[in-house]
Amino acid sequence: MAFLDIHHLEKSFGAMRVVKDFNLGIEKGEFVSFLGPSGCGKTTVLRMVAGFETPTSGAIRIDGQDVTATPANRRKIGMVFQAYALFPNLTVEQNIGFGLRVAGEGKAETGKRVAEMLELIGLPQLGSRYPFQLSGGQQQRVALARALAVRPQVLLLDEPLSALDAKIRISLREEIRRIQRDLGITTIFVTHDQEEALSMSDRVVVMHQGVADQVGTPFEIYNRPATRFVAQFVGTLNLLDADLMDAAAGHIRLGDVPVALNRTLPGRVGDRISLALRPETVALGRREHGNVVLAGHIAEVHFLGSVIRIRVTVAGQLVSLDTFNQPNRPPPAVGTPVEVSVSDRDLLVLAA
Amino acid sequence: MTGKRLWSWLAVVLGGLYFLLPLAGMVDFSLRMQRDGYSFGAYRIVLTDAQFQQTFGYSVGLALLTIVLGILIVVPTAYFVRLRFPGLRPIVEFITLLPLVIPPIVIVFGYIRIYNTSSVLPLTGSWWGTNILVLFGYAVLSLPYMYRSVDTGLRTIDIASLTEAAQSLGAGWARILAVVILPNVFVSVLSGAFLTFAIVIGEYVFAALLNVNSFGPYMVWMGGNRAYEPSALAVVAFAITWACMGLIQLFTRFSKFSTVRR
Ligand SMILES: Nc1ncnc2c1ncn2[C@@H]1O[C@H](COP(=O)(O)OP(=O)(O)OP(=O)(O)O)[C@@H](O)[C@H]1O
Ligand SMILES: [Mg+2]
Numbered sequence: 001m002a003f004l005d006i007h008h009l010e011k012s013f014g015a016m017r018v019v020k021d022f023n024l025g026i027e028k029g030e031f032v033s034f035l036g037p038s039g040c041g042k043t044t045v046l047r048m049v050a051g052f053e054t055p056t057s058g059a060i061r062i063d064g065q066d067v068t069a070t071p072a073n074r075r076k077i078g079m080v081f082q083a084y085a086l087f088p089n090l091t092v093e094q095n096i097g098f099g100l101r102v103a104g105e106g107k108a109e110t111g112k113r114v115a116e117m118l119e120l121i122g123l124p125q126l127g128s129r130y131p132f133q134l135s136g137g138q139q140q141r142v143a144l145a146r147a148l149a150v151r152p153q154v155l156l157l158d159e160p161l162s163a164l165d166a167k168i169r170i171s172l173r174e175e176i177r178r179i180q181r182d183l184g185i186t187t188i189f190v191t192h193d194q195e196e197a198l199s200m201s202d203r204v205v206v207m208h209q210g211v212a213d214q215v216g217t218p219f220e221i222y223n224r225p226a227t228r229f230v231a232q233f234v235g236t237l238n239l240l241d242a243d244l245m246d247a248a249a250g251h252i253r254l255g256d257v258p259v260a261l262n263r264t265l266p267g268r269v270g271d272r273i274s275l276a277l278r279p280e281t282v283a284l285g286r287r288e289h290g291n292v293v294l295a296g297h298i299a300e301v302h303f304l305g306s307v308i309r310i311r312v313t314v315a316g317q318l319v320s321l322d323t324f325n326q327p328n329r330p331p332p333a334v335g336t337p338v339e340v341s342v343s344d345r346d347l348l349v350l351a352a
Numbered sequence: 353m354t355g356k357r358l359w360s361w362l363a364v365v366l367g368g369l370y371f372l373l374p375l376a377g378m379v380d381f382s383l384r385m386q387r388d389g390y391s392f393g394a395y396r397i398v399l400t401d402a403q404f405q406q407t408f409g410y411s412v413g414l415a416l417l418t419i420v421l422g423i424l425i426v427v428p429t430a431y432f433v434r435l436r437f438p439g440l441r442p443i444v445e446f447i448t449l450l451p452l453v454i455p456p457i458v459i460v461f462g463y464i465r466i467y468n469t470s471s472v473l474p475l476t477g478s479w480w481g482t483n484i485l486v487l488f489g490y491a492v493l494s495l496p497y498m499y500r501s502v503d504t505g506l507r508t509i510d511i512a513s514l515t516e517a518a519q520s521l522g523a524g525w526a527r528i529l530a531v532v533i534l535p536n537v538f539v540s541v542l543s544g545a546f547l548t549f550a551i552v553i554g555e556y557v558f559a560a561l562l563n564v565n566s567f568g569p570y571m572v573w574m575g576g577n578r579a580y581e582p583s584a585l586a587v588v589a590f591a592i593t594w595a596c597m598g599l600i601q602l603f604t605r606f607s608k609f610s611t612v613r614r
Contacts, residue, residue, distance in 0.1 A: 099521035
């Protein structure tokens, strides 16, 4: 059994089912992200693990022990909040030492541990400051240290970086990951930022309307999305309408253009299907790996710096593709007729 | 523009005179005990009067106990109402305002009816009982001020997150209230406490009808039997009240975390 085991978890507020049959096993030391749009129930699941909400049904087990009915203050769980929630009347040191004092640790032991934590978050000189004298990024580090000081079994972070600006967000997420690895602490990280989830996690849980749509490594989630929602929510995606011509042989038609996928497809002749492809799998011009070649013309060009995103009209539908900037080759002009190529393996078929 | 300014100033000056003239008259009168000019004679008599010292000391003690009781009642109530039963807030607020609507004399008669010597709980029959009754009555009188100021204080901190943070660190309710919530609303508690202090020091109706020797009845007795001393006493009482108000300002201004705005 996994270290943290969430078993058929359900939560309703009144008549509204907010979390539906949520199952997840997290191994010891694993870093798992909950990714999903606003209101999909990420926080609710996290709060049930923390003990702040009571599940309507289902069970939560930590290290083999059923904690479903255990009150929050006896669960040995560290929590980091979006709004930091540092105690304003206590200094940084007192904040970090709070949990140790509650646990009845001695002065010497507490002082030693607090110094250790301050070192870990890289703020050893700020111990005697009050929270309002710290920047947002520093406050969140202190909140992390406070949660970790008591050596919790599980660390929960609810959008800890959302209130920070972009630069700090990236440096702090790397730091959180480093600290998490160093301590080997089992962690759930809630975010609606896919880049955060993909870059930090061992595994990602993509949530949608209270359901875990897919659980997998960032690589799996991105390259093999299990549902249409996952495909659309994670990363940029081209979605093209197509008609199924021959399911067994893998023939479809994109508008008037026949395309051979060379694999057996689900469904029947005449079914409407969705073709999904990532912008980075589409190449401009004919390429040797691209055995599907489509003709069209340039509709839009967006210069993003290192990457140029180009939209090409193919069979009446827009396909986005990314190319790298090359200083000696300006991007093509709008209206230029072009060919795009893509490998049949990169064309995902989603049920429409 | 200048015309408008003139009128504003005039209004302020008039208002000021309205408050200050009687005060000035009272101070002047209290200093004229001796025929041949100003003296602090009346003050000397009042401040050295054993009765004054005894009743004033009693009232200060009572005021401090009222404040402690008020904090014990109001802080947890306001906290749980905000945290768990936000829907009840208007009702609780209304209840805490009742002491402003119901005259103290009605409350006292209620007490006397319920707790008289022939009742199930004859509190008025003993010294202890009477004092407890007065204490509880004063806590009721202080409710409107205590509740409002504590509730306002709670609004400036994110009590839900702070509570959950403390819970996840293992803290129980008593510790959360004492270590996390109370210190963060301390300035607000103080402002409620000083108002309570000022009320209790001068309270007359409860004290007179329950027959306790506090400062209020002493002032009234003084007023009925002496000429200059009551004015001196009134000035002293004013000074105490103003000192309380000043302390509120001071604490609010110089509180360590008053810069925290969440
Ligand atoms: N205490 C509550 N009472 C009623 N409904 C609630 C309560 N808490 C959450 N909800 C509802 O449950 C749903 C899921 O909320 P939740 O906070 O878990 O979403 P989330 O995925 O964390 O969203 P976000 O990214 O915006 O934080 C929402 O529709 C919300 O309105
Ligand atoms: Mg949330």
